[in-house]
Amino acid sequence: METWVPVPNGSGFGVHNLPYGVFSRRGELPRVGVAIGDHVLDLAELAAAGLLADRRWFASGTLNAFMAAGRAVWQATRDRLTTLLTDAAYRDQVEPHLVPLSDAEPRLPFDVADYVDFYSSRDHAANVSQIFRPGGDPLPPNWLHLPIGYHGRAGTVVLSGTPIVRPCGQRRGDDVPVFGPTVKLDVEAEVGFVVGVPSALGRPVPTAGFRDHVFGFVLVNDWSARDIQAWEYQPLGPFLGKSFATSISPWVVPVAALESARTGPPAQNPEPLPYLRTDEPWGLEMTLQIELNGHVVSRPPFARMYWTAPQQLAHATVNGAALRTGDLMASGTVSGPTRHERGSLIELTWDGRDPLVLPDGQRRAYLEDGDTVRIQATAAGPDGAPIGFGEVTGTVLPVIC
Numbered sequence: 001m002e003t004w005v006p007v008p009n010g011s012g013f014g015v016h017n018l019p020y021g022v023f024s025r026r027g028e029l030p031r032v033g034v035a036i037g038d039h040v041l042d043l044a045e046l047a048a049a050g051l052l053a054d055r056r057w058f059a060s061g062t063l064n065a066f067m068a069a070g071r072a073v074w075q076a077t078r079d080r081l082t083t084l085l086t087d088a089a090y091r092d093q094v095e096p097h098l099v100p101l102s103d104a105e106p107r108l109p110f111d112v113a114d115y116v117d118f119y120s121s122r123d124h125a126a127n128v129s130q131i132f133r134p135g136g137d138p139l140p141p142n143w144l145h146l147p148i149g150y151h152g153r154a155g156t157v158v159l160s161g162t163p164i165v166r167p168c169g170q171r172r173g174d175d176v177p178v179f180g181p182t183v184k185l186d187v188e189a190e191v192g193f194v195v196g197v198p199s200a201l202g203r204p205v206p207t208a209g210f211r212d213h214v215f216g217f218v219l220v221n222d223w224s225a226r227d228i229q230a231w232e233y234q235p236l237g238p239f240l241g242k243s244f245a246t247s248i249s250p251w252v253v254p255v256a257a258l259e260s261a262r263t264g265p266p267a268q269n270p271e272p273l274p275y276l277r278t279d280e281p282w283g284l285e286m287t288l289q290i291e292l293n294g295h296v297v298s299r300p301p302f303a304r305m306y307w308t309a310p311q312q313l314a315h316a317t318v319n320g321a322a323l324r325t326g327d328l329m330a331s332g333t334v335s336g337p338t339r340h341e342r343g344s345l346i347e348l349t350w351d352g353r354d355p356l357v358l359p360d361g362q363r364r365a366y367l368e369d370g371d372t373v374r375i376q377a378t379a380a381g382p383d384g385a386p387i388g389f390g391e392v393t394g395t396v397l398p399v400i401c
């Protein structure tokens with residue numbers, strides 16, 4: 001399957017991907033688009049020109065209406081876009097609606113309803129347990145029985161590129177707590193899924209319902225202030241140490257684009273309860289990459305995640321909690337077994353005891369003001385074609401408390 005749109009070699013935005021986003025051009029209202037190569041296809045214009053069956057979804061500053069429309073609409077739209085972008089007979093009609101990515105200002109792609117963050121990498125959980133609770137068990141006693149998660153703050157989920165102001169808060173002191181800017185500002189490289197179709201209160205969504213409810217995946221950076229977190233988190237979990245900002249990538253990769261990336265997750269032992277069992281493998285062959293000030297510091301492997309997205313969805317609703325369009329559920333920090341596969345600085349530097357030395361000689365335990373973090377990811381597509389997730393970036397700004 002080839003597209004007539006010029007797609008640069010190695011681009012993750014080939015015709016097998018077709019991720020959705022919201023963008024605006026100077027002086028124009030935001031609208032929905034699909035990334036292809038170095039361009040974004042303006043779906044609002046395409047629909048207005050009569051080239052898409054339905055005009056309702058795309059002249060909008062958010063993907064929410066389209067995400068709520070459901071799987072049949074998602075699939076029909078994807079099929080139609082594939083035809084328009086691969087059949088040269090449509091080129092003259094479609095080409096005028098391609099906007100260079102450099103002229104398209106990305107917007108937050110959807111209105112975030114609730115934000116949940118899981119803790120599903122066994123390597124990450126074991127590392128953080130050792131650092132936060134030395135001498136304790138490598139995993140909490142519930143960890144192998146359920147995907148642990150916490151509810152985060154939907155209102156502070158921000159678009160990639162949004163500057164991150166260093167948060168202030170309390171941290172442990174010698175006699176009394178200290179108040180001031182965090183001295184342990186960290187990142188967490190994660191992959192999140194977003195709910196399209198809501199569910200009814202009191203009706204759990206089974207693992208097999210994943211494709212009916214979930215629209216797609218984004219990259220997530222769950223910024224974390226480790227000193228604030230360590231002082232506040234027991235017994236109710238993270239609060240202000242993580243709620244100041246969570247960044248997401250602009251492009252939502254559809255579930256349908258990830259079929260070739262699906263792979264068997266690690267064996268689950270003990271066998272999970274029936275509501276957490278899946279008929280299909282939902283690990284994803286996908287590698288993340290973390291850059292600090294332009295230097296690659298880690299390549300976390302997503303295929304090692306112990307709990308998969310359908311299990312997370314089923315767990316989050318097993319008590320009857322309803323889903324809403326725009327619910328964002330993040331995987332938890334993605335880490336692998338070796339140092340260069342760890343998804344956070346607390347692990348990469350072992351809480352600062354073993355700082356990173358960047359190729360330019362700079363040393364980092366945690367983030368300093370002015371530092372820029374960039375997370376990217378690529379999943380396996382059909383015939384080896386890369387399925388790109390774009391990037392999620394952020395630069396740290398100073399604060400005076």
Ligand SMILES: O=C(O)/C=C/C(=O)CC(=O)CC(=O)O
Nearest residue numbers: 118119120128132188332333
């Ligand atoms: O084990 C802890 O006390 C803390 C763990 C985390 O900070 C990780 C978290 O936010 C969930 C995740 O990203 O895996």
Ligand SMILES: [Ca+2]
Nearest residue numbers: 117188222333
């Ligand atoms: Ca996290």
Ligand SMILES: [Mg+2]
Nearest residue numbers: 222223242246
């Ligand atoms: Mg966060």
